Amino acid sequence: MKKKNLTGYFYSAPAIIFMMLLVGYPIIYNILLSLQQSDIMSFNSGEMIFNNFDNYKQVFSDPLFATALRQTLFFTFFCILFQFAFGLLFALFFNLEFKLAKPIRGLILVSWMIPLTVTGMLFKFMLSPSIGVINYMLVAIGFIKEPIGWLVKENLALWSIIFTNTWVGIPFNMILLTTSMSTIPKELYESASIDGATGFTKLVKITLPLIKPAIMSMLMLGLIYTFKVFDLIFVMTGGGPVNATEVLSTVSYRLSFSLFNFGQGAAVANILFGMLLIVSIGYLIMLDKEEL
Amino acid sequence: MIKYKKLILNVGAILLAAVFLFPIYWIVINSLKTDAEIFQFPPSFFPGTSHLTLT
Numbered sequence: 001m002k003k004k005n006l007t008g009y010f011y012s013a014p015a016i017i018f019m020m021l022l023v024g025y026p027i028i029y030n031i032l033l034s035l036q037q038s039d040i041m042s043f044n045s046g047e048m049i050f051n052n053f054d055n056y057k058q059v060f061s062d063p064l065f066a067t068a069l070r071q072t073l074f075f076t077f078f079c080i081l082f083q084f085a086f087g088l089l090f091a092l093f094f095n096l097e098f099k100l101a102k103p104i105r106g107l108i109l110v111s112w113m114i115p116l117t118v119t120g121m122l123f124k125f126m127l128s129p130s131i132g133v134i135n136y137m138l139v140a141i142g143f144i145k146e147p148i149g150w151l152v153k154e155n156l157a158l159w160s161i162i163f164t165n166t167w168v169g170i171p172f173n174m175i176l177l178t179t180s181m182s183t184i185p186k187e188l189y190e191s192a193s194i195d196g197a198t199g200f201t202k203l204v205k206i207t208l209p210l211i212k213p214a215i216m217s218m219l220m221l222g223l224i225y226t227f228k229v230f231d232l233i234f235v236m237t238g239g240g241p242v243n244a245t246e247v248l249s250t251v252s253y254r255l256s257f258s259l260f261n262f263g264q265g266a267a268v269a270n271i272l273f274g275m276l277l278i279v280s281i282g283y284l285i286m287l288d289k290e291e292l
Numbered sequence: 293m294i295k296y297k298k299l300i301l302n303v304g305a306i307l308l309a310a311v312f313l314f315p316i317y318w319i320v321i322n323s324l325k326t327d328a329e330i331f332q333f334p335p336s337f338f339p340g341t342s343h344l345t346l347t
Contacts (some may be wrong), residue, residue, distance in 0.1 A: 028298055040306070069301075092307075093305070093308070094305070095299055098301040098302050098303060098305070099316055100299045100301075100302045100306065101301075101305065104305045104306070104308070104309045107309055107313065108308075108309060108313065110313065111312065111313065111315065111316065114316075114319075118319070119315075122315055122318065122319055125318075125322070126315065126318060130333060131330075131331050131332070131333050131335065133318060133335045136333070136334050136335055167312075167315070202334045203337075205332070
């Protein structure tokens, strides 16, 4: 019996060591860092002093943190909303039977596959007020009178990034939804048609309940990916204009690498991590209840 | 009737892809432009390829 247990530990050892080194160590180091006074001065002297949660106190009293938190939530909410709505529409459309459905569905996935930095650069170009093609086309069809600086206006910058992120996120949502839709047996729809159900009733009563697990896991993944967005915002606006697109990850970056206040940067990163951890645990508990 | 429906669906899918994948097209043609052509306004949608050589 004892030997059997040992074998089990032996088999799982590589995975455990891997996780501890590459996931556990950075997290624990970050938590320790966030509890210490760690800036250029302490680097110079080489000693790090635990400072009684001072980093967290300072971060919470910083008005920039409140702004960033609000904008992160705003950004996440609208990104998820649009991604999900358009992803569902696309999935329903490509789930119809016609010749080009599969090739074009595959083609649309390209926008999800290109690196986010490239997407950021591309949209920065396209949204530019002087040479941007989006402004050019909107003026040409008469939607706006003169080019708009989408990324330099305070009230539009975050919306422009939401637009870009939605463009990236739609194919991801679409592909997850279509794959789970294709597992629904056709007989269900046929018998529903015989009973006189309309297309909308079929959608609400058959499709959505059956793909609910896929929707939940997709929303969860989308939430995590969107909540910790960094590259897109860093490339497109860098948090500007006047902090209008500052989110938690860019605040953490700024505190760490332009103000060299590593303690506070780590504190912000930990707050971000803690929020996602709570959401993930909530999701896992919910999943457990569904299974039972 | 069913034939027309399929045709409309196919055309719709192509239009959707054309609008949705326009940024990808933009990346590709920008890679074929000269610097002057990239920064010109109004932008050119079909860049000339006469300046491209195989050296």
